[in-house]
Amino acid sequence: xxxxxxxxxxxxxxxxxxxxxxxxxxxxxxxxxxxxxxxxxxxxxxxxxxxxxxxxxxxxxxxxxxxxxxxxxxxxxxxxxxxxxxxxxxxxxxxxxxxxxxxxxxxxxxxxxxxxxxxxxxxxxxxxxxxxxxxxxxxxxxxxxxxxxxxxxxxxxxxxxxxxxxxxxxxxxxxxxxxxxxxxxxxxxxxxxxxxxxxxxxxxxxxxxxxxxxxxxxxxxxxxxxxxxxxxxxxxxxxxxxxxxxxxxxxxxxxxxxxxxxxxxxxxxxxxxxxxxxxxxxxxxxxxxxxxxxxxxxxxxxxxxxxxxxxxxxxxxxxxxxxxxxxxxxxxxxxxxxxxxxxxxxxxxxxxxxxxxxxxxxxxxxxxxxxxxxxxxxxxxxxxxxxxx
Numbered sequence: 001x002x003x004x005x006x007x008x009x010x011x012x013x014x015x016x017x018x019x020x021x022x023x024x025x026x027x028x029x030x031x032x033x034x035x036x037x038x039x040x041x042x043x044x045x046x047x048x049x050x051x052x053x054x055x056x057x058x059x060x061x062x063x064x065x066x067x068x069x070x071x072x073x074x075x076x077x078x079x080x081x082x083x084x085x086x087x088x089x090x091x092x093x094x095x096x097x098x099x100x101x102x103x104x105x106x107x108x109x110x111x112x113x114x115x116x117x118x119x120x121x122x123x124x125x126x127x128x129x130x131x132x133x134x135x136x137x138x139x140x141x142x143x144x145x146x147x148x149x150x151x152x153x154x155x156x157x158x159x160x161x162x163x164x165x166x167x168x169x170x171x172x173x174x175x176x177x178x179x180x181x182x183x184x185x186x187x188x189x190x191x192x193x194x195x196x197x198x199x200x201x202x203x204x205x206x207x208x209x210x211x212x213x214x215x216x217x218x219x220x221x222x223x224x225x226x227x228x229x230x231x232x233x234x235x236x237x238x239x240x241x242x243x244x245x246x247x248x249x250x251x252x253x254x255x256x257x258x259x260x261x262x263x264x265x266x267x268x269x270x271x272x273x274x275x276x277x278x279x280x281x282x283x284x285x286x287x288x289x290x291x292x293x294x295x296x297x298x299x300x301x302x303x304x305x306x307x308x309x310x311x312x313x314x315x316x317x318x319x320x321x322x323x324x325x326x327x328x329x330x331x332x333x334x335x336x337x338x339x340x341x342x343x344x345x346x347x348x349x350x351x352x353x354x355x356x357x358x359x360x361x362x363x364x365x366x367x368x369x370x371x372x373x374x375x376x377x378x379x380x381x382x383x384x385x386x387x388x389x
Contacts (some may be wrong), residue, residue, distance in 0.1 A: 008120070009112040009377040015370045016222045016299065017041075021104040022368070025079030025097040029143075031056040034077050038131045041111055045118035047129070050152070054143035058131040059153060060114055064388075065124030071387050072158040073380055074336060075110035076135035087276040095200040101162040101361045104354065105368035107131060109161070109350075109376030110230025116194075116381055127389030128153045130339075135185075137296070141335035150342055157306050159383060160336040160347040161376060165360050167351030169371040171318070172379065173327035176307040179347045180300040181232070181260035182267045183333025184293060188213065188278040192287035194251035203249055207240055209285040210253040213278060216299040217257075220273045231261040231270060232331055248305040260331050262299050271295075303344035310346040312329035313383035317375055324349075332361070350376050 017037070041048045042060040050059040056077075063364045084091050084098040092098045116128045132147075134140030167173060186224050191208050195203025214235055225231045240253030259274065261267040271293040283290035291294075314323045327349065336347055352369045359365040 009116050009374060011112070011374055013324055014108045014112045014373050017206065018104050018108040018370060018373065021107060022099045023090040023098045024091050025094050025104070026140030026141055027081055027097055028078040028136055029055045029292050031077045031133050035131065035133070035291065036076070037151045038107065038111060040128065042114060045115040047118050053147045053149055053273040054133050054140050056133040057140065057144045059149070060129040060131075061125045061153070062114065062118055062121070062129070063125065064121040067123070068126065069388055070126035070153075070155045071384070072130050072153065072155045072339065073110060073113075074130040074132055074158060074160045074339060075106040076132050076140070076169065077107050078103055078138070078142065079265045080136055080138050080362060082362070083364055086120050088367065098251070098364065099368065100363060101136070102366075102368040104159065105163055105370075105372065105376070106259060110380060111227035112377035113375060113380030113384070116377065117384055123385050127384050128155060134336055138337065141338040145338055145342070148154030155343055157309070157337045157387070158343055158345040159306070160334070160345070161337070161379065162334065162347065163352040163368060163372060165352045165355035168322070169351045169353050169369055170318050170375050171322045171324065171351040172318055172375070173324040173349040174307060174311040174314050174346070175325055175327050176302050176304045177286040178262035178299055178329045179302050180329060180334045180337070181230075181262055181331045182299045184259045184267070184271070184295050184298040185256065186259055186291070186293045187254065187256040188274075189290040190253045190255075190282060190287055191290065192251060192285070193199060193290065195249050195259055196337070197247040197249050200249060204287045205285060206251065206287055207249055209287055210238065210240065210255055211313070212284075213281045215256065216277055216281065216329055217274070220270065220277065224273050225266060225269060229266045230262055230331070231266050232258070233270060233274065233341050234258050239310070259293075262329060269300070286336065288375050297335045298341055300334055300337045300340060300347050302346045303340070306346035308346040309387055310318070310348050310383065313379055313386055314348060316382035316386070317378035346352050348379070350379065
């Protein structure tokens with residue numbers, strides 16, 4: 001990467017750091033090494049550091065001038081529990097752990113901006129650089145909030161950024177409204193009466209009931225949800241019986257999966273409809289059904305005013321032709337939603353270049369594109385300078 005003689009964002013250093021983090025991935029709430037590096041590099045720049053929120057979370061605070069407005073910028077730090085299969089010089093050295101979603105890049109971009117702003121404080125107000133643990137389904141945002149994030153660091157707005165393969169590295173997408181779906185899980189336990197596989201009439205068949213439930217669950221989105229409202233219900237796990245006893249109809253069959261929506265109303269409806277279907281199928285087969293719906297992450301919905309501010313910063317960072325305003329929301333989830341549920345927020349997308357060999361997020365061959373570091377650092381810096389004039 002050529003950055004010229006003037007390197008205000010320490011890009012060469014940040015590229016080396018990003019690759020170091022990639023080689024040493026840490027799972028959620030285990031980011032001891034990563035958070036230590038983040039804290040040290042913030043302190044080196046003269047930024048006040050707070051550690052321990054959400055176990056391994058780090059917050060760096062930079063207050064300049066007499067401005068009263070305060071904002072939070074969030075980057076996630078954790079890796080995924082999966083092997084890295086691509087060969088590269090900085091391949092993961094940790095078994096079954098990999099930065100397959102670009103959180104190594106997110107961490108470095110925010111660090112680059114924080115250090116630059118500390119050296120060049122062209123704003124008046126307070127910015128909190130939030131390095132969050134455990135975004136990948138382990139509850140890091142909620143843990144930071146439960147540890148008193150908003151009480152200790154009151155803010156007027158919060159911003160998040162995620163890389164997106166398919167967009168160029170000097171391109172961003174900034175859109176108001178829904179960006180990511182709610183991410184909830186559900187389980188149904190069908191409890192019947194087990195019997196000999198040759199004498200099904202002597203029992204109550206939980207296996208056949210489960211099969212009917214699996215076939216019917218897709219009618220919830222197709223026939224119960226408003227077709228103008230996106231939603232997903234998927235069955236992802238099933239357990240029942242034993243392949244060493246193929247002449248036994250089991251007493252119980254357990255099924256679980258995920259549900260996604262972009263609105264509170266549809267989220268509520270999915271919870272209700274899955275339960276109604278499970279109980280109806282159980283009644284049909286004369287068995288019992290136990291149902292549990294676990295709300296994990298709300299949808300990420302961008303506030304209109306915060307989005308307008310983020311758009312202006314993206315224009316400054318990339319040039320207006322490189323800011324996409326018509327970009328579809330993702331059915332993935334992100335617990336940034338817990339932050340933006342408390343104060344106005346905006347979540348933006350930064351290009352990661354082409355998906356090399358089809359390696360999208362959570363793919364064992366995925367890699368963050370170092371060419372995006374400069375654009376991300378410029379975005380964060382522009383946002384602070386425009387928000388805190």
